[in-house]
Amino acid sequence: MTQLSHHGRVALITGASSGLGAEFARLLSKGGAKVVLAARRADRLAALVAEIEAAGGEALAVSMDVSDEASVIAGYDAAEARFGLVDTVIANAGVNADGPATDLSIEEFDQIQAVNSRGVFLTAREGGRRLLASGRSERGRVVILASMGGLHALTGLVAYCASKAAAVMLGRSLANEWSRARISVNVVCPGYMLTDINEEWFTSEAGQKMISKLPRKRLMPIDALSPMIGFLTSDAAAYTTGAVIKIDDAQHVD
Structure with missing residues (x-):
């Protein structure tokens, strides 16, 4: 693929310790961005930081629980202290629990909503707040990783689908709210992919x-989303906002 430039950008990626988050971190670093890797598993982050730095990139690991407001704010504070304003955000962290709705505990339901919905809101909102205060909001790029489950009902994934549908509408609503500030907010809804979690x-x-x-x-490979993520986090996406983009290899064709 043609690599879109991310030189001069500071990107914060949640859920960066494995899977898609790690793939996005490598992608943006290769494009020239300074990358902030956010996740709860700090040991996994350290290995990825070492990999990126060995390839000539700049990376910072921050421990972040996206469902906790104080943790999200602390992560952004650490990112700014090291690299300056975060102008590129990928809200990728997510969890799941499958099975019939009648067997799903309320604790599992709440945890899914806390990460997949509230976590997306807290991550995007904190990035937006700082961009708006900076006077450089036109550089803002926010990408929310939802799922085809946010657009289609998937068997045995009631809570997950509900949380991802919320993530879709969060993205559209934030795009509307921040449109005059020229912050581009877009949502990507991937289909089934092969990752280390589901292999x-x-x-x-x-x-x-x-x-x-x-x-x-x-199944789609782990890098199937890379061309779109590369575009949406670049200067080229200045006129693209509020889009909900499904990439699922024809798994659900309307």
């Missing part, structure tokens, strides 16, 4: 059966 399931007999029923009989 065991998709290599199982049941997982393989599920893949065989998909229209293209395959």
